[in-house]
Amino acid sequence: IEKIPSSVQIIETNNGTKYIIDFRRIQNANKLNWILVITTPYSDVWGEIQRTQNNTIVIIAVVTALSIALSVAFSYTLTNPVKVLGKVMGEVSNFNFETLAKGYLDRRSSLAEIAKMQQAFHTMVVKFAAAIESNKKLTGGSIAPVSQNDSTKAPKSQV
Numbered sequence: 001i002e003k004i005p006s007s008v009q010i011i012e013t014n015n016g017t018k019y020i021i022d023f024r025r026i027q028n029a030n031k032l033n034w035i036l037v038i039t040t041p042y043s044d045v046w047g048e049i050q051r052t053q054n055n056t057i058v059i060i061a062v063v064t065a066l067s068i069a070l071s072v073a074f075s076y077t078l079t080n081p082v083k084v085l086g087k088v089m090g091e092v093s094n095f096n097f098e099t100l101a102k103g104y105l106d107r108r109s110s111l112a113e114i115a116k117m118q119q120a121f122h123t124m125v126v127k128f129a130a131a132i133e134s135n136k137k138l139t140g141g142s143i144a145p146v147s148q149n150d151s152t153k154a155p156k157s158q159v
Contacts (some may be wrong), residue, residue: 010022010023011042011136017041017043018041018043018133019039019040019041019042019044020039020040020041020042020045021037021038022037022038022039022040023035023036023037024036024038078114081114081115081118083117085114085117085121086123089121092125092128095132097125097129097146098130099125115158
């Protein structure tokens with residue numbers, strides 16, 4: 001008995017089941033030497049830890065998936081109105097005012113800054129279209145197209 005260490009812990013498998021076996025040597029003042037053997041199924045000790053770890057992994061996966069979904073939704077909410085507005089601006093710059101009839105500019109973003117920009121552009125395009133229509137009436141229905149090269153040239157001075 002004196003040769004047994006004061007504490008030993010062994011993990012042993014019996015019939016496919018793991019056990020933690022703990023040996024402790026106990027001595028008292030009356031020189032009584034005992035060996036205490038405690039056998040505990042491995043799953044009793046580590047089972048709850050394993051379940052908690054698995055639950056944590058599932059929770060992290062769900063939170064990550066939700067975060068990605070929210071990020072995609074937010075980025076779409078932010079970029080789609082700007083994308084549509086850019087498309088409409090390209091059409092209007094080519095004097096194609098069909099976008100007004102299709103109502104692209106009637107829909108507003110839920111973000112205040114983008115909605116304000118959409119409203120300002122809509123107002124500008126409506127006034128611009130009205131001015132072109134008024135100009136057509138004044139000129140008898142014909143408008144001479146202005147190319148980009150013509151609009152960037154400085155007028156020639158008459159001396």
